Amino acid sequence: xxxxxxxxxxxxxxxxxxxxxxxxxxxxxxxxxxxxxxxxxxxxxxxxxxxxxxxxxxxxxxxxxxxxxxxxxxxxxxxxxxxxxxxxxxxxxxxxxxxxxxxxxxxxxxxxxxxxxxxxxxxxxxxxxxxxxxxxxxxxxxxxxxxxxxxxxxxxxxxxxxxxxxxxxxxxxxxxxxxxxxxxxxxxxxxxxxxxxxxxxxxxxxxxxxxxxxxxxxxxxxxxxxxxxxxxxxxxxxxxxxxxxxxxxxxxxxxxxxxxxxxxxxxxxxxxxxxxxxxxxxxxxxxxxxxxxxxxxxxxxxxxxxxxxxxxxxxxxxxxxxxxxxxxxxxxxxxxxxxxxxxxxxxxxxxxxxxxxxxxxxxxxxxxxxxxxxxxxxxxxxxxxxxxxxxxxxxxxxxxxxxxxxxxxxxxxxxxxxxxxxxxxxxxxxxxxxxxxxxxxxxxxxxxxxxxxxxxxxxxxxxxxxxxxxxxxxxxxxxxxxxxxxxxxxxxxxxxxxxxxxxxxxxxxxxxxxxxxxxxxxxxxxxxxxxxxxxxxxxxxxxxxxxxxxxxxxxxxxxxxxxxxxxxxxxxxxxxxxxxxxxxxxxxxxxxxxxxxxxxxxxxxxxxxxxxxxxxxxxxxxxxxxxxxxxxxxxxxxxxxxxxxxxxxxxxxxxxxxxxxxxxxxxxxxxxxxxxxxxxxxxxxxxxxxxxxxxxxxxxxxxxxxxxxxxxxxxxxxxxxxxxxxxxxxxxxxxxxxxxxxxxxxxxxxxxx
Numbered sequence: 001x002x003x004x005x006x007x008x009x010x011x012x013x014x015x016x017x018x019x020x021x022x023x024x025x026x027x028x029x030x031x032x033x034x035x036x037x038x039x040x041x042x043x044x045x046x047x048x049x050x051x052x053x054x055x056x057x058x059x060x061x062x063x064x065x066x067x068x069x070x071x072x073x074x075x076x077x078x079x080x081x082x083x084x085x086x087x088x089x090x091x092x093x094x095x096x097x098x099x100x101x102x103x104x105x106x107x108x109x110x111x112x113x114x115x116x117x118x119x120x121x122x123x124x125x126x127x128x129x130x131x132x133x134x135x136x137x138x139x140x141x142x143x144x145x146x147x148x149x150x151x152x153x154x155x156x157x158x159x160x161x162x163x164x165x166x167x168x169x170x171x172x173x174x175x176x177x178x179x180x181x182x183x184x185x186x187x188x189x190x191x192x193x194x195x196x197x198x199x200x201x202x203x204x205x206x207x208x209x210x211x212x213x214x215x216x217x218x219x220x221x222x223x224x225x226x227x228x229x230x231x232x233x234x235x236x237x238x239x240x241x242x243x244x245x246x247x248x249x250x251x252x253x254x255x256x257x258x259x260x261x262x263x264x265x266x267x268x269x270x271x272x273x274x275x276x277x278x279x280x281x282x283x284x285x286x287x288x289x290x291x292x293x294x295x296x297x298x299x300x301x302x303x304x305x306x307x308x309x310x311x312x313x314x315x316x317x318x319x320x321x322x323x324x325x326x327x328x329x330x331x332x333x334x335x336x337x338x339x340x341x342x343x344x345x346x347x348x349x350x351x352x353x354x355x356x357x358x359x360x361x362x363x364x365x366x367x368x369x370x371x372x373x374x375x376x377x378x379x380x381x382x383x384x385x386x387x388x389x390x391x392x393x394x395x396x397x398x399x400x401x402x403x404x405x406x407x408x409x410x411x412x413x414x415x416x417x418x419x420x421x422x423x424x425x426x427x428x429x430x431x432x433x434x435x436x437x438x439x440x441x442x443x444x445x446x447x448x449x450x451x452x453x454x455x456x457x458x459x460x461x462x463x464x465x466x467x468x469x470x471x472x473x474x475x476x477x478x479x480x481x482x483x484x485x486x487x488x489x490x491x492x493x494x495x496x497x498x499x500x501x502x503x504x505x506x507x508x509x510x511x512x513x514x515x516x517x518x519x520x521x522x523x524x525x526x527x528x529x530x531x532x533x534x535x536x537x538x539x540x541x542x543x544x545x546x547x548x549x550x551x552x553x554x555x556x557x558x559x560x561x562x563x564x565x566x567x568x569x570x571x572x573x574x575x576x577x578x579x580x581x582x583x584x585x586x587x588x589x590x591x592x593x594x595x596x597x598x599x600x601x602x603x604x605x606x607x608x609x610x611x612x613x614x615x616x617x618x619x620x621x622x623x624x625x626x627x628x629x630x631x632x633x634x635x636x637x638x639x640x641x642x643x644x645x646x647x648x649x650x651x652x653x654x655x656x657x658x659x660x661x662x663x664x665x666x667x668x669x670x671x672x673x674x675x676x677x678x679x680x681x682x683x684x685x686x687x688x689x690x691x692x693x694x695x696x697x698x699x700x701x702x703x704x705x706x707x708x709x710x711x712x713x714x715x716x717x718x719x720x721x722x723x724x725x726x727x728x729x730x731x732x733x734x735x736x737x738x739x740x741x742x743x744x745x746x747x748x749x750x751x752x753x
Contacts, residue, residue: 066411089434132570145183273307514538597722630739
């Protein structure tokens with residue numbers, strides 16, 4: 001039975017207590033993990049490792065990978081790196097994160113609850129007037145990199161960051177909230193989440209960068225190459241100093257991009273479907289000891305569609321999307337194997353703590369049939385016939401795919417619900433830790449309840465480091481986390497973790513002493529009407545027995561604890577309208593943009609808004625030969641966007657709405673030698689369509705119809721001028737296709753009033 005809001009109020013009224021009003025009296029302040037020192041480490045059950053080298057630290061974080069997706073946690077994927085970690089280190093089967101990516105990273109990097117440092121949600125859904133939801137880590141909260149750097153570590157990072165304000169993500173900053181502004185000596189990576197692995201929009205330190213992309217380019221390979229390079233450069237320059245390196249993969253967040261040969265090895269492996277795969281994973285988890293023998297497999301999630309209820313074509317498509325996902329994960333495991341081999345080759349592996357985890361559970365957001373193009377599927381819906389016709393493109397640069405939602409339930413086996421939910425399917429993550437010279441137990445599985453905020457104090461214990469007393473002029477630092485270093489030497493001891501709250505877009509949970517209250521919020525519904533459930537997670541590993549009616553007082557106390565933490569950590573007020581938040585977070589449009597050839601790439605959200613407003617593009621150029629080639633202006637990625645370019649003297653304009661809806665214009669005559677102003681005047685024809693009038697020096701070159709345009713916040717890449725070293729849009733030329741005449745500037749005027 002579920003406990004409704006009304007029933008909850010009746011219960012607490014009968015007991016003479018209001019859960020919210022008396023929350024403070026119920027709440028016991030957890031002991032902070034501050035002022036760590038060698039004595040406190042020894043007292044807490046962790047025996048300091050002495051007479052060995054100060055350990056290096058490598059943390060690798062996967063994206064949207066479920067609890068059961070690693071082979072050592074239940075899947076049947078081929079993952080030699082993960083298997084090696086399980087064999088030579090410790091697995092944790094009760095490690096928790098937040099239900100979405102950026103808050104988990106904020107917890108991991110600061111040792112504090114995400115809302116308390118301003119990252120209650122991702123930057124795209126930031127609320128600048130709410131301190132818990134700014135989308136970036138507060139400056140008075142020291143990061144792991146800053147703490148390690150103060151104690152002699154070289155710090156570097158590669159991959160996903162996702163904790164910089166949207167308006168600060170272009171190449172001119174400010175850079176306070178970039179990785180190099182938060183303690184990392186070097187960073188090579190990307191800001192957002194849905195990165196194109198074939199054509200990523202990358203930065204190195206604070207400058208846009210363009211990788212040398214051959215036919216075998218893939219972002220995961222590039223990130224590991226750069227990781228090895230950073231570590232080797234450090235070892236060459238200062239081998240006596242330990243290093244801390246973070247690598248945040250885009251795998252397996254959509255779009256699922258992976259080399260064709262990796263996909264080919266998966267052919268036919270998932271034809272049996274996700275329901276059977278889930279049962280097999282559960283059986284394997286019990287054999288491995290990942291889940292308790294008495295654990296039960298919950299009934300299918302309420303949104304789940306049975307494999308047998310899909311049509312034959314739907315099953316074929318669903319199996320293919322999972323082939324892409326599996327290939328993506330195995331490919332990432334292979335890249336981690338390369339990184340570890342490099343550490344071994346440089347004789348530093350034995351002195352390195354390696355941590356491998358995921359930022360949240362697997363997502364079912366692509367629904368019954370998955371998506372060939374996430375952008376189109378999310379905003380417009382994709383015709384099924386068109387999706388099926390593109391099945392052989394999945395995983396390639398001609399797709400932006402997400403796998404069928406039913407597979408997410410198998411990924412999260414044996415847990416309920418998905419990413420964004422505060423049930424265990426959204427917040428329990430696989431965690432593996434190795435450290436050869438640290439004498440960690442081999443092949444061990446630890447079951448103590450812990451959370452991402454506990455990782456920093458744990459590493460401080462393991463490396464015998466202290467929390468700095470001050471940071472950037474602020475008072476003594478307090479970590480919210482509790483070290484779990486004690487578990488390595490005491491694998492069967494009870495957890496020392498205090499109460500832990502959760503919140504993501506209105507989904508809420510509170511864990512304390514093995515009991516958990518949880519509610520799954522319905523978007524748009526009054527938060528006070530949400531239904532809370534109660535589970536004894538110490539005895540019910542996968543939340544199968546709701547005890548709300550049997551233990552109403554316990555539930556009311558847990559909800560009161562949640563409200564107390566919500567007040568303490570800036571969780572309130574709650575918000576669930578992501579589209580409203582996204583639109584509000586986009587930088588305000590400018591009336592005039594001026595671009596120069598070879599300029600720093602401008603981020604996508606600062607690009608001219610030609611969707612909402614009438615606009616005029618003016619390119620000032622000097623033409624000296626009739627053989628004119630090159631890009632004038634390009635905006636977009638390999639899935640959609642627009643560009644103006646010259647080819648053999650003719651002007652071309654291409655707008656890619658989808659790969660099946662491409663609008664083109666070509667001038668009827670060559671552009672003559674001389675000084676010119678090329679103009680493209682775009683105005684609304686009706687609600688959706690636009691008309692572009694093209695002219696050269698006030699002489700009409702023709703009219704281009706634009707039946708559909710994308711809002712500026714949908715493409716994944718920003719503006720380039722005078723060349724295109726980024727994602728191909730028209731695919732009519734070979735990158736970078738530098739403009740071979742004199743392009744003075746390109747001006748885009750937007751009627752914002």
